[in-house]
Every structure is written in C-alpha cells, then in structure tokens.
Amino acid sequence: MTTLEFTGVSFSYSPKRFMDHMSFSVAEGELVGLMGPNGAGKSTILKLAAGILSPKKGKVLVGYRAIGSYSGKERAKHVAYLPQILDLQAPFRVGELVRMGKYPQEGSQTLSVEEALHLVGLQGKAKTHLAELSGGERRRAYIAMTLVQGAKVLLLDEPLASLDIKYQFDLFNLLKAIVCEKKVSVFMSLHDIGMGAMLDRLLLVKNGLTVIEGVPGKVLTDEIVRNAYDLNDSIGVYMAANRTVCQALSVASV
Amino acid sequence: MKRDTGSNFLVAATLCVSSLIIIVVSVASGPRLLNPFVMDSETCRTLLAIRLPRTAVALLMGGALGASGAILQGIFRNPLADPYILGISSGASLAASFGIMFGISLFTLSVPILAFIGALATGAAVVILGHGWKGLKPERLLLAGVGIGFFLSAVLMLVMTLSVDDGLRRAILWMSGDLSMVDWGLLPVGLSFILIGLALALTRHKGLNALTLGDDIAYSLGFNPPRERLYLFIAASLMTAASVSMGGVVGFIGLVVPHVVRRHVGSDAAVVLPLSVVAGGTLLCFADAIGRTVAAPLELPAGVIAALIGSPYFIFLLGQRKTH
Numbered sequence: 308m309t310t311l312e313f314t315g316v317s318f319s320y321s322p323k324r325f326m327d328h329m330s331f332s333v334a335e336g337e338l339v340g341l342m343g344p345n346g347a348g349k350s351t352i353l354k355l356a357a358g359i360l361s362p363k364k365g366k367v368l369v370g371y372r373a374i375g376s377y378s379g380k381e382r383a384k385h386v387a388y389l390p391q392i393l394d395l396q397a398p399f400r401v402g403e404l405v406r407m408g409k410y411p412q413e414g415s416q417t418l419s420v421e422e423a424l425h426l427v428g429l430q431g432k433a434k435t436h437l438a439e440l441s442g443g444e445r446r447r448a449y450i451a452m453t454l455v456q457g458a459k460v461l462l463l464d465e466p467l468a469s470l471d472i473k474y475q476f477d478l479f480n481l482l483k484a485i486v487c488e489k490k491v492s493v494f495m496s497l498h499d500i501g502m503g504a505m506l507d508r509l510l511l512v513k514n515g516l517t518v519i520e521g522v523p524g525k526v527l528t529d530e531i532v533r534n535a536y537d538l539n540d541s542i543g544v545y546m547a548a549n550r551t552v553c554q555a556l557s558v559a560s561v
Numbered sequence: 562m563k564r565d566t567g568s569n570f571l572v573a574a575t576l577c578v579s580s581l582i583i584i585v586v587s588v589a590s591g592p593r594l595l596n597p598f599v600m601d602s603e604t605c606r607t608l609l610a611i612r613l614p615r616t617a618v619a620l621l622m623g624g625a626l627g628a629s630g631a632i633l634q635g636i637f638r639n640p641l642a643d644p645y646i647l648g649i650s651s652g653a654s655l656a657a658s659f660g661i662m663f664g665i666s667l668f669t670l671s672v673p674i675l676a677f678i679g680a681l682a683t684g685a686a687v688v689i690l691g692h693g694w695k696g697l698k699p700e701r702l703l704l705a706g707v708g709i710g711f712f713l714s715a716v717l718m719l720v721m722t723l724s725v726d727d728g729l730r731r732a733i734l735w736m737s738g739d740l741s742m743v744d745w746g747l748l749p750v751g752l753s754f755i756l757i758g759l760a761l762a763l764t765r766h767k768g769l770n771a772l773t774l775g776d777d778i779a780y781s782l783g784f785n786p787p788r789e790r791l792y793l794f795i796a797a798s799l800m801t802a803a804s805v806s807m808g809g810v811v812g813f814i815g816l817v818v819p820h821v822v823r824r825h826v827g828s829d830a831a832v833v834l835p836l837s838v839v840a841g842g843t844l845l846c847f848a849d850a851i852g853r854t855v856a857a858p859l860e861l862p863a864g865v866i867a868a869l870i871g872s873p874y875f876i877f878l879l880g881q882r883k884t885h
Contacts, residue, residue, distance in 0.1 A: 354777070357777075357780070357781060358780070359777055359780050359781075379783040379784055379785055380783045381783075382783060383781065383782055383783030384783075386781070387781055388777065388778075388780075388781040389778070389781070390775070390777045390778065394638065394774060394775055396638070396640070397773060397774055398640075398773065398823060398828040399770075399773070399774075399827070399828045399829075400827050400828070403770075403827055403828060403829050404774075407767075407770055407771060407774070407782060408782070410767050410771065410782045410783060410784075411782060411783040449778075453781075456781075456782070
C-alpha cells in the first residue's frame with residue numbers, strides 16, 4: 308500500500324533552481340532514503356511531502372489524498388516532519404518538547420513521552436533544559452517528539468547528521484523497528500553511503516531531477532555515485548567496503 | 562533545581578501569596594499611611610477613590626505587560642522582544658501626546674482613549690505591512706514594527722520640539738509611566754480588553770509553544786503558523802494597548818518578567834502566561850507603592866522603580882544559571 312506519492316511534481320524557488328516532473332512513491336512500512344549532492348533539492352522534496360511547500364504542478368498524495376486537502380490536525384496524524392536545522396535557542400526542557408508531539412491527538416495511547424525518551428536513549432532527562440544537551444542529544448529529543456506524534460509517515464531531513472556512530476546505528480535500528488512493527492513509513496535524506504546501503508530503497512536526486520531510484524545495490528554503484536556527486540577520483544576503498552554490504556543486501560532483498 | 566509540576570505549584574502559590582501581601586501594602590502605603598483593616602470615613606474615602614483604583618490599575622497593567630512580553634518573545638523566537646518592540650508604544654505616545662499638548666479634552670478619558678486608538682492603529686499597520694506573500698513571518702513582522710516605531714518616535718520628537726507649553730512636561734511624565742491620574746473610570750474598558758486578550762492567548766497556548774520551535778515544526782504538529790501568529794499578536798496588542806492607555810509607557814516588565822518566570826517554571830506557555838500576569842502585576846504594584854511613598858509628595862515613575870528592583874534580581878538569576 309502506498310502512503311506517500313509524488314506524481315509529476317514541479318516546483319521552483321527561482322528560475323535557476325527548480326524541480327521538474329518528480330514522481331516516486333513510498334509504501335507502507337518502507338524505509339526509503341533520499342540522497343544527492345548539496346543543492347539537489349532534498350530538503351525541498353521533504354517540505355513538499357510535508358505540505359509546507361505546495362507544488363506548482365503535479366500532486367503530492369498522502370494516503371491517496373492531496374496533502375493540501377487535510378485539516379491541520381488530520382495532516383499531523385498522517386505526516387510528521389523534522390527539519391534539518393533545529394533551533395539551538397528553544398527554551399524548553401526535554402519533557403516539554405516531547406510532550407508537544409501529543410498536540411495533534413491529545414490522549415492517544417500510541418507512545419508515551421517516557422517510552423519515546425527511552426527509545427532515543429534520553430531516559431531520565433525529561434527535566435533537562437534543551438540548551439544543556441549536546442547537539443546529538445538535542446536531535447534525539449526532537450526525534451522523540453516526532454515519534455510521539457504517531458504519524459503514519461515520518462519525513463526526516465538528515466536525522467543522522469549530528470549523531471555519533473553508535474546513535475546513528477541506534478536510530479537506524481529504531482526506525483527499522485517502527486517501520487516493521489507499526490507499519491510506519493520513513494522517508495529521510497542522508498549523506499552517509501554506508502547507512503544508505505542499509506535502507507530498503509533509495510531515491511538519488513540531482514539538480515531537482517531523479518537520477519535513479521531502487522534498492523541500494525542498484526543505486527550505490529561506483530559509476531552512478533561518482534557521476535551524481537561529480538567525483539573526480541574513484542571512491543575506491545570506501546565504496547569497496549560498502550559494495551560488499553550492498554551486494555549482501557541486494558542478495559538478501561531478492 | 563526542582564522542576565516538576567509540584568514545584569511549579571509551589572512557585573505559583575508563593576507568587577499568589579506575595580501578590581496578596583503586596584496588594585495590602587500597596588493599598589496602605591502612600592503619602593499618608595492607612596490601616597486598611599481599621600476603617601473610618603476618611604480612610605474609606607481615600608481607599609475607594611485613590612488607593613484601590615490605583616492598585617487595581619497597576620496590577621492590570623503589569624499583568625498585561627508580562628503576558629504580552631511572554632507572547633511576543635515566543636512568536637518572534639526572540640528573547641529581547643517586549644510589548645513595545647512593534648511600535649505600539651510609539652503609536653500610543655504620539656496619540657496621547659497630541660491629546661495632552663493640544664489640550665484635547667472633550668471628556669475626561671480622552672487621553673486614554675487616544676492612546677488606545679493610537680496603539681491599536683499602530684498594531685494594525687504593523688500587521689498589514691508585515692504581511693508578506695507567505696503570510697505573517699516573524700522577521701518581516703519584526704522589521705515592519707521596528708520601522709513604523711522609529712517613524713512614529715521621530716514624529717513625536719518633532720511635535721515635542723515644536724511645543725513649549727506645560728503640556729510637554731505632562732506628556733513626558735505620561736511616557737515614562739504615570740499612574741497618578743488613575744481613577745475608576747479607566748478600569749472597566751481596560752479590564753475587558755486585557756481579559757479578552759488573555760483569554761485569546763490562553764486558548765492558543767499550544768500554538769505559542771509550537772511557534773517557539775519554528776514554523777516548520779509548528780506546521781508539522783498541525784498548526785497554521787501565520788494564523789496562530791496573527792491571533793497571538795492580536796492578543797498581545799489588545800493587552801499592550803489597554804495597559805498603555807491606562808498609565809502610559811512602563812518599560813522593563815514586559816521584557817524581563819517572562820524570563821524570570823521561565824527560570825522558575827520552565828517554558829510551557831500554559832504555565833508561563835498566567836504566572837507572568839501575576840508576577841508582572843505584583844511587581845508593578847509593588848514598584849508603584851514604593852514610587853509614591855519614598856519621596857512623597859514627589860512621585861517616582863513606577864517603571865523606573867520596577868527596573869531598579871527587578872534588574873538586580875534578574876542578574877542574580879543569570880549568575881545562578883552559570884553555576885547550575
């Protein structure tokens with residue numbers, strides 16, 4: 308079942324930077340990565356999916372309905388979005404922040420604030436001020452808020468960016484678990500090729516256009532990645548290490 | 562530091578008790594010390610005609626400024642925002658000064674009414690100018706407010722430079738917060754607008770919290786950020802306009818009281834808004850009681866006293882945070 312679908316979406320901030328006829332879909336219970344060089348349009352795609360931006364042409368559908376046709380609260384039950392840049396000055400304590408995830412559906416039994424904090428490894432920090440946390444901890448607090456919201460589609464803009472290796476893996480496992488158990492769909496942008504290799508599917512974009520879409524083994528080949536990111540040299544050792552992972556995964560996914 | 566619902570309740574209870582004590586002190590103090598518990602006809606008359614309305618107005622003004630400050634700091638995501646940042650005080654001052662200096666006195670309440678109209682007209686102009694194609698965005702609204710504020714201040718200075726009579730001194734007094742002309746006539750209208758503004762703000766407290774996290778997250782949580790910002794701005798404008806029209810421009814409270822409250826109870830608007838009302842009202846009431854007592858019969862402006870008492874406490878709290 309498809310939960311998020313772009314059909315022929317065009318959008319532009321200015322004549323120079325635009326996105327043309329973007330079409331793809333994310334199925335229920337799928338963990339899809341969005342990759343591409345800086346300025347490729349990753350954040351724009353996520354904002355279009357969240358309904359923050361409206362397409363000039365085409366449709367963004369969530370649960371087979373145009374995202375723009377939902378009321379605020381209905382939309383928040385379907386889609387949760389976490390931007391790449393989080394406010395460093397937000398004056399809240401961790402618990403206050405995470406509890407805001409309950410605003411769209413007050414009193415829902417989905418996930419309690421304490422459970423969410425436990426899931427992201429911030430148990431016992433509910434009363435800590437956000438300003439007193441490290442960048443990675445603050446990111447995890449926001450992710451806990453997003454989880455508490457209980458939406459069917461999670462749109463995460465570079466959620467791994469400020470996390471150390473342990474929490475990158477922990478967050479990956481956490482997302483994998485909620486995708487499997489709760490049939491939530493996750494659509495996230497990322498830069499780490501190694502992490503990308505572990506997702507269900509990847510969408511590689513460049514200059515507002517889809518380069519390729521498919522399982523990591525198909526997308527993350529030396530040639531495609533070098534072309535997409537305009538690399539001069541072979542990504543050699545790094546990719547060699549990853550290719551084995553990719554192959555293992557693509558074998559597994561067949 | 563204890564930080565939970567229990568300790569928030571303790572803070573609220575302490576604040577309310579101090580507030581009651583200060584109300585009694587305020588009613589009793591002035592050029593002549595009254596014992597509010599022993600009534601004779603003279604005491605009764607002073608209480609009813611002078612002390613009670615003045616205490617009530619100080620409470621209302623301070624409360625309105627505290628809540629407005631808390632709202633504006635949230636919707637602009639700017640800790641330096643205060644009720645006057647959007648030129649509302651300049652608009653009120655200009656209108657009131659015209660009234661005072663040119664002796665417009667069709668009826669007794671003309672200066673408060675002029676100030677109220679000036680404040681609301683400025684607020685409306687700021688919203689209209691601050692409204693871009695994406696709706697009410699904080700940066701644009703802030704710049705529109707600062708721009709209009711500077712323009713109105715310039716016009717005000719021009720008018721004051723060209724005026725020479727006795728009205729000038731009274732206009733300056735009014736602009737630094739003058740509660741000496743207060744009587745019961747001001748209260749019903751002021752109270753109504755403050756209650757409307759406060760009720761509007763309290764019903765939008767979730768929107769205020771969400772806006773503090775930025776428009777994108779607020780949107781993701783199901784809010785319409787420009788609309789929430791507009792409602793909250795209207796609430797803050799009504800309260801500020803009512804406050805300015807009752808007793809002129811009192812600074813400091815709207816800027817600092819919300820910060821002090823947050824230091825004690827966290828930043829949830831559902832707690833911060835009502836406690837900023839109580840703390841702001843109490844502080845202004847206390848400051849006004851001191852201002853009209855220490856140098857009697859000379860009156861010191863309540864805003865000045867509030868800043869003199871409040872700033873050291875605020876700086877003390879800042880220092881405490883560092884060691885925490």
